[in-house]
Amino acid sequence: MTKNFDAQSLRDFARAMFLSAGLREDDAALVAGDLVKANLRGVDSHGVSRIPMYLERLRRGLVNPQPTVHVSKVAGAVAHVDGDNGMGFIASDVAMNAACDIAGEMGIGLAGVHRSTHFGMGACYALRAIERGYISLIFTNSSPAIPMWGGRTTFLGASPIAAGIPGGKHPPYVMDMAMTVIARGKIRLAAMKGDPIPEGLALDVEGVPTTDAAKAFEGVCLPFGGVKGSVLGTLMDLMSGVLTGANFGGDVKSLYFDHSGPQNVGHLFFALRPDLFMSLTDFGARMDDFYGRIKELPRAAGVDEIMLPGEPEARREVERLRDGIPVTDNVIADLTAEGARVGIDFPRALAAA
Known part of the structure; x- marks a missing residue:
């Protein structure tokens, strides 16, 4: 209920x-x-x-409630952000804004974060960049949730990727997806409610396919798209963990089960000015043209409307603000x-x- x-x-x-x-x-x-x-x-x-x-x-003292987030300019268009083991929301807000600030000057900006924690919904940072008028790309790694392709134990994180592109008169493009078939947090919610999950989403701790959400949450989530999801998850860990100086390769500590120390999650934030190759007016018009074209595409059986990524969520936000x-x-x-x-x-x- x-x-x-x-x-x-x-x-x-x-x-x-x-x-x-x-x-x-x-x-x-x-x-x-x-x-x-x-x-x-x-x-x-x-x-x-x-x-x-x-x-x-x-x-438990695993997260610093009042971090001193430090931003170092390490190259012309690149900043390195030390999250001081504070909440990932805080370091990530600083980093996304730093990337946008740099992009305003250089055309493109990049901010890498280490000593952070779980940063919540990746789309939040894409939406922040859109509000400031920038295209964005957001990487993060996370605690082990999926195997390397061919393995049966967790190694890679669910490690979502998010992106945002400002629109013209129509809604922006907002993408946010994990490397798992579904977000691990959704399996956790199903476990909390005692609901089963569909087949093909997870393995239990013994490496056996399961529809029991509680066993799945303790076990292994499967990557979306088989080997392709595993390969993308590897990229997230290399770029967000290895490159930034954060934990990587199975070392990011679990939010739920590992209270032995800080997580040291890594994130990577790209920001790009949309007017680099044309005027902002022309860019907005092209986005509107793209939006119009997808609305006119022939629809598959049972589909009432084709929507741009992020559009369903934006509509749901309107409904939930009202209801x-x-x-x-x-x-x-x-x-x-x-x-x-x-x-x-x-x-x-x-x-x-």
Whole structure:
């Protein structure tokens, strides 16, 4: 069962919870905003359900609540960002903005991050770059979730890739996808609800295919597209981990199961000015032309409309801002309990329609 909640009430709750864990005012608001943004866009696996897990790592001293994020210019168009083991949202916000700043001057900007943690929904950073008028490409590595092709143990992370391209009069292109068949967080949500998962998504700890979400979450997620997903996952780890100085090759610590030390996740943020090869007006017109062409394509059976990547999520955000964000009863119970620990009330649900 689910109940619907006003987005601002969830932001206020999340912000208060992170303030109680020692985050600075601006940082707590940033993290809260990004988590609720994920819920608004329908990416509930990366939304407020993750608050207890983040708080646990903060309580254990594995995440620095008030990091000093340091940005070093290492080449004309490149910055290196030290996240100081703070929340990945914070270092990543700094890095995406640094990449955009450099791109404004140089045409293209690159920021590599090390000593970071899980950074939430990758689309948040693509949307930030779009708001500033830039094309973006975002890489990250993560804790082991999928095998190298041919292996049966976890080695590579789900390691999503995200990208954003500003539109003209029509919606922008926003892509955000993990290297797993589905995001590992969605398997976690299914496990929390006691729901099964479809075949072909995961193996249990013995390397046996399973539809049990709990066993799948403890086991191995399978890469999308078989060997192609594994190859892309390898690229994410090499570029985000090896290149930036972060952990790599199975060394990124699990958010959920490994409390032995900081994660040291690595990220890579590219920003590009869209007016490098033509005027911004011409670029916007070409994006509008592209959008118009896909809307006129012949549709497959059962398809009502062909949409640009990011368009379904943008529409869902409009709906959820109007009708509220659905939160499952088990997540409500977890968040209510977390709030009770520090004397913060979980908000009331919206009245049923």
